Amino acid sequence: MAIEKQRKLIAQIIHAKPSEIFFTSGGTESTNTAIHSACRDLKCTHLITSPIEHHATLHSITHYSQMYDCKISYVKLKENGHIDLAHLERLLAESKEQCLVSLMHANNEIGNVTDIISVGKICKTHNAFFHTDAVQSIGHFQLNIEEIGAHFLSASAHKFHGPKGIGFLYIKGGTNIKPLLVGGSQERNMRAGTENVAGIIGMGKAIDMAYQDLEQSRAHILSLKHKLKSLLEETIPNCCFHGDLADTNLYTVLNVGFPQSEKTQMLSIHLDIAGICVSSGSACSSGAQGISHVIQHAYPHSKALPIRFSFSHFNTLDEVEFVAKKIVELV
Template sequence: MNSIYLDNAATTALRPEVVTRMTQVLNETYGNASSSHSFGRASKALLEQCRKNIASYFNVSASEIVFTAGGTESDNLALRSAVRDLGVTEIITSQIEHHAVLHTLDQLQKEYGVKVTYVKLKADGSIDEEDLESVLGHSDGKKLVTLMHVNNEIGNVLNLKNIAKIVKSYGALFHSDTVQSVGHYKIDLKEIPIDFTAASAHKFHGPKGVGFCFVRKESGLKPLIFGGEQERGHRAGTESLHNIAGMDAALKIAYANLEEEHAYVLDLKNYFITELQNNIPNVSFNGCSESEESTYTLVNVRLPMAPGKASMLQFQLDLKGIACSRGSACQSGSSQQSHVLKAILPADELAKPSIRFSFSIYNTKEELDYVVGVLKTLAAS
């Protein structure tokens, strides 16, 4: 085993079909979609077809899909405009959101004085729905709730339908970072009253640098980036057509094969958990990893090792050819502990090394056997 990639929550490998589609667009459909000549019209037609295709997977209108550079921009677009343009004065969130949300809220507090309230978490990191209702009931002014669908570090899955029902019963706006779930779960946005979501193509075997924001029709959202009138005025700048076409192709394949690939990856995850339990005494898992309230794509493992070994564990795994992470790739260069784990673990458990392993259709049980063997050796040394 020379190299094993188990960091799919950070980014995924491009499907070969996606590379083929992107190359075709780069070679053949290179006009600017805002140009009026035949080259531009061809690009515009392809752009709008991709938009219609993507909208259809979520049961929404094509006009509600805004192409962006990815999840971070989409989160910023929704949250900043909600405060700046829609009159939101309080945002209710959790301490385990992605930093694309948390850091944006920090900035909104500084710029606009918006109130940020954190809903309570249960011991496994899941949202305390009773506390959410209590917070909403005691809030004044225009409110927005932002809670992610699938947590990128511990894999907890939010019940979007239940949360949306609660949020809307109090007349609040609802934003959800769906970066880890789009392409992995069916999300009917006609049935579930979410106002804004975020997606990023590289999480479902598409290209980096492209994503989309779902913006509920007539929401009043204003642009974050100004310039031209692209994206119906929501997002200025020439659209990256080859990336958008690649995202469209990746999403089409993901949803066409969703049940089969879900079953395959879930089997890998369950096998990995069982083998770890059989080979490493006192191994434990963060979040809802062993329940149906956890995503099938990742598991966050807490190893029974002395705290002093924690800082070198990921480096040792890398030397063995195993790619994984302590948490979000966006903070992997930081020496600080995971903000997600700090919010849910007591100090003695937090001191133990926790590693996130995330899976894809390109992984095998043979690879997992090797990883378990390496972890067993490291835990015993």
């Protein structure tokens, strides 16, 4: 009863049917399920994505393309890191195979938002299946899955202050696929294993709260992002910013490029010591070495050292000013 209540709530928020919502362990499992099912069950032999997707998508596409002998194509990027939708249309028009398009809604590192409604229309025109990674945007943007037209949508609770280890996968009604995990009849035979009831309830509560306070939280977070950007521009004039900074994009991240030096090479470590959490890429890859693949592909000629700052409605103006002051001291 408790599980079905949360399923109905989530479905209502994204304008889906409760029967189209399946609970998973998070975004990575949801994305794996979608891509694996597209290859195995929907007979997609041409997988189309972008080079700046989350590794949950990129690695899944590489893995399952090898397993099912699929072709992979990468959509080109524009100068500002946005997806080139005209190139996507050309790829689909020229393809003779059944295609799966997997493109994220909001980029987790540079914050660019893709027009997934247009992507959905392009996919429909060319009879392609469409998966969107909405992990960064659920809880931060109003999404209407009917308008988007996706066959699959991945989401994860911890991105909107819910528990870790729980998420959901939207599967469009009539999409005939088999489960990734077998051995039980849970989730209407779509995901074997005892349901994480506490996690599901926590996710439902978190998503409900996120959308009740959406506009107020957005305004507060945007003010913090604008403040940090202006403070860094004033005090570190040779810094730059990665991604489209329009307010219509992901307002919870600011990716700053610092000039390369011995001090900036150690900046993220020194900020961590000061109690300030930042990352040089995806938080899921924070232990990895080297420049983020997103920056490498979106800004191939950039010499700046990228550091991502993330904001939530729990942060304050005082904290932003403290961060800016500490950066100036360290740089």
